[in-house]
Amino acid sequence: MKRSYLLTAFFIMLFSTRLVYGQISGCTDPQSVNYNPVATLNDGSCTYSATSLSLTDKASLSAPLLNESSGLTFLDGKMWSFSDSGNPNDIYRVDSSSGAILQTVDISNATNVDWEDMTSNDNYLFIGDFGNNNGTRQDLKIYRINKTSLTSTATAVTASVINFSYSDQTSFPSLPTNNNFDCEAMIFLNDSIHLFSKNWVDKQTKHYVLPNIPGTHVAQYRETYNTGFLVTSASVQKYGVIALIGYLRTGTYPVSMSMIYDYKNHLLFNGNKRKFDLSTQLVYGQVEGIEFSNTSTAFVTNELYTNGSTIPAKLRTVNIGAYLPASYLYPKPDAAFTANNLQICAGNSVSFTDQSTDSPTSWQWGFPGGTPSSSTAQNPQVQYSVPGIYSVTLIATNNAGSDTLIQTNYIVVSGAPAAPPIPTGSSVVCKNTAGNIFSVTNTPGTTYNWSVPSGASISSGQGSNQIAVTFSGSAVNGNICVTANNGCATSAASCKLVNVALALPSKPSAINGSLTQCAGTSGVVYTCSTIGSATSYNWIVPANVSIASGQGTNSVTLNFDQNFAIGTLKVAAVNCLGSSAFRTVTIRSKPSVPGLVSGQTVGVCAGTTGVAYSIAPVSNASSYNWTEPANAAIISGQGTNAVVVDYSASFVSGTLRVAAVNACGSSNERVATIRSFPAKPGIINGITSVCANQTGVAYSIAAVNGSSTYNWVVPAGATITSGQNTPAIVVNYGLNGGNVKVRAGNSCGFSSYRSLATAIVCKETLNDLIELNVEVFPNPSSTEFTIQLNQLTTDAEFILRDVTGRIVESRKLAANELIFSCGGQLPKGFYIGEIWTNRKMKTIKFSKL
Structure with a gap:
């Protein structure tokens, strides 16, 4: 049931938790038995004498579909209801005059386990499936239906589901009609769903709050109210008055209603709570639904009731208007007014007309600077004698309260206007030109009269704050002047001297x-x-x-x-x-990145001192910021483009950095890497699978920057036949494989080793051990090389590699092919040749000039 309303600013102010200094707490309802006429802040302590209300019959509800009518609400002025547990999962649009069903809509994805109440907000209808007579349910839910789907022709809709449990229920024993976790009442208020329990045990009701969005939530307990009856339905009207209705199943089976209002601090039971006797179930049956149709009248429904007598399901109304303050029945005024003239000359009058809504019964006007300065007339007339800008205040009042409207700077009273400012526009003009613009700041309600020098004419704008002027061939120097008139008087003139140009301007001097x-x-x-x-x-x-x-x-x-x-x-x-x-x-702006750093970068041994570094001067730089490597120190030159660095005994390697600086900041840094001994060599080129006693096996690395020597180590039983201390060696193997290692060195020391693992995979035959003699001529050569062999009894292969091990030339050799050429297209450099016969290799060094 329960229309959802966002409370007005007045309602929020009324329920504010802030205590104003000097206020007095007490009962503020004149209808109470303990009314305190001096109280300004209601504390919820009001008590009332016993009061009876009667229900007015409107119609019998359509049988049998609404014999167990429970929920009741209005959607866009249309009444909707349903029947509770065991009935179809349908809702019915009901004619509020006849009780007839006008439309049936199936909630196709819902089950009517025990539907008990309904409410709505601007967008959704909510159906509460939370009847829980035994107190055992753990499937409590509220169905949420989009109101746009409930068209006049709709027959079925789907709902989203809000599942919930109670924050204070931790066990679920079966206690039929003997528990405090049954619920049949729900409203929507301030963006939340509010539930009111049906306490079978203590005949009180507990107030819970939960979000209105689909999902699984916990209904949070807030407070308890001793209603003295079983609450079966609830409703809230637009000004926040809540009605709870229900009955007792003892004695005469009385039917009761509580009216709750003037609450605060997000609670509902700390305001006024007035209980009404609505006779008995023998008269009105078992009431199950209540819904406000306006601020004072609510519809009430009951189930078909049989207990000695039969009370059919009916639609009735109850009126509580006589028991509510006016502010809860209709709105206070919305103050508004108009004036017949907002700009006048001093000495004239203005007529004000009240435009306030919601039928004010009294008016209090304030007219600073006017005569009279105040009035209680509905539509007063006021004279203003002194120039100025004046505000107007109206307080409109009815029984529901007052509203104040202050129109600031509303009435403009003019005397003689001030002289306009000096006109803007060019102070130098040319003859025979049109469209020269001159202007002053515009004041609303003011006209302007302009005059121009001899030989000039106003082409447009006379009377406004801006004119266009044409200067003829006979134009002379003179003043452009303007006066202002506001309908009350004319101001003094303001003038601008204009000179006629005779030549081009000179070049600016600086x-x-x-x-x-x-x-x-x-x-x-x-x-x-x-x-x-x-x-x-x-x-x-x-x-x-x-x-x-x-x-x-x-x-x-x-x-x-x-x-x-x-x-x-x-x-x-x-x-x-x-x-x-x-x-x-x-x-x-700031300088560019410095150029390359000049000075020794490799072979800087630990303990070296006095090493000089420099960069070329950078344009627009005022200084230079150098950063030395770790374990080094700049001993002179910081701030200049040249420094001297000392290296400590712990120095190994690091970066020397420099940035150019000026008032705008620093450039990006130029970085140079400084090393003592060389870096670790790169990968070793050469074969890893060799034969026992294989000879002439070549290994090489790329030359290492800053290295002056190389130290090679070969497996036990192998010997280096040539190349020790260079990037390339030739090895004769014995019977063992192992690691071939090399490190780079200079005067500061050696790098760490680079290793290549080799293994013996075969043995040489007697034929393989036949000596192969090779001659190369010329060597060195600037053209090609000629190679001559002493013998070649089997096919062979010739391979030529550069110092990195990369193959640059190769060819097949036939048996007895004892002379051939190679290397004619090679660039200058050192090369290693390999002649392979079966598993035996012969190496030769080449030098190309």
Whole structure:
């Protein structure tokens, strides 16, 4: 049941928790037996004498579908109801005059376990499936239905589900009609669903609150009210008055209703609570539904009742208007008014007309500066004698309260106007030109009279605050003047001297402003000298710079974006005859990144001192910031483009950094890596599977920067036949495999080893051990190499590698092919040749000039 309403600002103010200094708490309801006439803050202590109300029959509800009518609500003025447990999962639109069913809508995804009440807000209808006579239910839910789906022709809709449990229920024993967790009453208020329990045990009701969104929630307990009856339905009207209705199943089976209002602090039972006797079930049956149709009248329904006599399901009304303060029945006024004239001359009058809504019964006006200064008439007339701007106040009142409207600066009373400001416009004009604009600030309700020098004429705008002037060939220097008239009087004149231009303006003499500007700087001002015959100034800014303000004047404000580096700022003076030459200046930002660092970077041994480093000077730099490596110190030159560094006994390697600096900041750093001994060599090139006693096996690495020597180590039983201390060696194997290792060295020491694991996978045959002699000529060679063999009894392969091990040339050799050429297209450098016969290899070194 239960219409959802957002409380008005008045209602929120009334229920505010803030205690105002000097207020008196007590019962504020004059109808109570303990009314305190001096109380200004209701404390919920009001008590009332016993009061009886009668229900008025409206119609019998349609049988049998509404014989167990329980929920009741209005949606957009249309009444809806349903029957409770065991009945179809249908809701019915009911004719509130006849009780007839006008429309049936099936909630297709719902089950009527024990539907008990219904409520709504602006968007949704809520159906409460929370009847719980035994106290055992753990499937309590509320169905939420979008109101837009309940069209006049709808026959079925679906609902989303709000599942919930009670925050204070921890066990679920079966206690038929003997528990305090049954519920049949629900309202929607202040964006939440509020539940009122049907306490079978103590005949009280508990107030719970839960969100109105689908999902699983816990209904939070807030408070308890000793109603003295079983609550079976609830409703709330637009001003927050809540009605709880129900009965007792003892004695005469009385039917009762409680009216609750003037509550606060998010609670409902701390305000006024007035109980009414509605006779008995023998008269009205078992009441199950209540819903307000307006602020004073509610509809009530009952189930078909048989207990010695039969009471059919009926629709009735109850009126509580006589028991509520006016502020809960109709709204206080909304103060409003109009005036017949908002701008007048001093000495004239204004007629005010009340436009307040909701039938005010009294009015209190305030007219500062007027005669009279106040009035209680509904539509007063007021005279204003002194120029000024005046506010007007209206307090409109009815039995529900008052509303105040203050119109600030509402009435403008004018005397003689002040002289206009000096007209704006060019002070230098050219002969035979039209459309020269002159203006003053406009004051509403004012007309302006302009005059111009000899040889000039007003082409448009006379009477307004802006004119266009044409200067003929006979125009002379003179004043452009203007007066203001506000309908009450005419002001004194204001004038601007205008000179006729005879030549181009001269070039500005200088541009003033900083010539170093950081990227990202904004609000930087530049000015140039004023030129007497100039009417404006044309500024041209560098790339990545924008003019924030001042273009056309001799002072501009510039913004430099993050990409600004360097550029030229220009300005020229302009008048109607043309432009002067440009005056220019160059503006710079922070320096660029320094160039390469000069000085020793490899072979800087621990303990070395006095090592010099430098960079080329950087344009626009005022200093340089150097950062030394770990275990090193700059001993001189910091701030300049050249430093001297000492290295400690712990130095191994690190980075030397330098940035150029000026007032805008530092450039990005130039970085140089400084090492003592060389870096660890790269990968070792060469074969990893060899034969026992295999000879001439080549291994190599890429040359290491800063290395002056190389130390090779081969497996036990193997020997280095050539290349020790160089990046490439030739090895003769014995019977064992193992690691081939190499490290790079210089005068400071050696790097760590690079390793390559090798393994013996075969043995040489007698034929493999036949000696192969090789001659190369010429060697070194600037053209090609000729290779001659002493014998070749089997097919073979020739492979030529560079010092990194990369194959640069190869060919097949036939048996007895004892002479061939290679290397004609190779660039200068060192190379290693390999001649393979079966599993035996012969190596040869080549030098290309």
